[in-house]
Amino acid sequence: MNTYPDTKETMALIKELTEIPSPSGDTEKIIKFIENLIRDWGYEIKRTRKGGLLISARGSDDTRHRFLTGHVDTLGAMVKEVKSNGRLKLSRIGGFNWNSAEGEYCEIHTSTGKVYTGTILMHQTSVHVYKNAGEAKRDDDNIEVRIDEKVENEKEVRELGIEVGDFVSFDPRPVITESGFIKSRHLDDKASVAILLRLLKQIKDEHITLPYTTHVLISNNEEIGYGGNSNIPEETVEYIAVDMGALGDGQSSDEYTVSICAKDSSGPYHYGLRRHLIDLAKENGIAYKVDIYPYYGSDASAAISAGHDIIHGLLGPGIESSHAFERTHETSILNTEKLLYAYVQSKMVTL
Structure with missing residues (x-):
């Protein structure tokens, strides 16, 4: 052997x-x-x-x-709610903390087979707008997906075919380094x-x-x-x-x-x-x-x-x-x- x-x-x-x-x-x-x-x-x-x-x-x-x-x-997520501002609330799949996914690119997989991209963000992300951007709790209420489509409300999101129950996957970003490491989700x-x-x-x-x-x-x-x-x-x-x-x-x-x-x-x-x-x-x-x-x-x-x-x-x-x-x-x-x-x-x- x-x-x-x-x-x-x-x-x-x-x-x-x-x-x-x-x-x-x-x-x-x-x-x-x-x-x-x-x-x-x-x-x-x-x-x-x-x-x-x-x-x-x-x-x-x-x-x-x-x-x-x-x-x-x-690990991943599922669309929990289509918000009135055109963003998505999520329900976690598997055991992880939201801080480990904050800022990550993601994909929304619709039931029709269409895939949209987005970013997982805090609602209070901009430090120029939200005084408590750093202190706000990273939880299901504050984390949302910013969709890479021209949408500003719930109706426009649903017209894309995005609905509650759609799966959301995280960009793994795999890299193999010259020193022999592989880093990836x-x-x-x-x-x-x-x-x-x-x-x-x-x-x-x-x-x-x-x-x-x-x-x-x-x-x-x-x-x-x-x-x-x-x-x-x-x-x-x-x-x-x-x-x-x-x-x-x-x-x-x-x-x-x-x-x-x-x-x-x-x-x-x-x-x-x-x-x-x-x-x-x-x-x-x-x-x-x-x-x-x-x-x-x-x-x-x-x-x-x-x-x-x-x-x-x-x-x-x-x-x-x-x-x-x-x-x-x-x-x-x-x-x-x-x-x-x-x-x-x-x-x-x-x-």
Whole structure:
């Protein structure tokens, strides 16, 4: 086990995925993109009723299965109200603070398929007009979208076809730097999805027969809590969510290693599986960190909450400034690729 997916190609795929709008609830375009990408790779592919994508590789042992997830749904918003001044009030999709989206360019996706651009702003933005521009609360009442169309009232906005319930996506602005960083919105969790897709391509290209039948679920409702809690075959023993490691004060994870989660807001992850991942990292010279995420939940914890009798784990690249202006480094991507490559070819945890 000494070859891994090409990290430069993974980074390019991450950038491509981030550029496809996919707020939770409006993920058809990106799911179709992935479906077309992998169509000729020889895997069993199934659309779930919730709109996700289940990719299956038959292994030597078809009586015990492994299950990996990564999610393509992202943070975003929905039109809550068309205001009398021709601007839009928003309702948030997913858990983020408005200050992290203030000033961002966005797109309004209408039910007719027409897309309009705009900017997310405070109502009291101009310091030349509003004395309290800096102190006003960043909340649902004060944040609004300035549409890039000649509209001055509610009637003119509705004539464009913009209505309550239309999805609003945020401009990801992905950049890959010469120093090896990728910075973009929505690296949570499109970085992990790209890693999983590249892993599937590597398995195909190297004609690897996995020891156990292994499923990869591209889930599409994780940001709202229930992306990976269904379509889990009864034979599944081990379930790993591939998702970001959250960085900040008191955290051990960084942008250069693979993060292995010991515990999040749902409680501890399976200790035996965590030890197995750590042992694989040590055996293969993979740089890793073990961490606890106090305000975090994953598709794996959602599956446990749904009552599935599985062993669950969580690993992924370290993502700086999660749910805001995210960034990671190619070495974190590489270490995550290495660990997953070793894991899918390893023996299961002994129960």
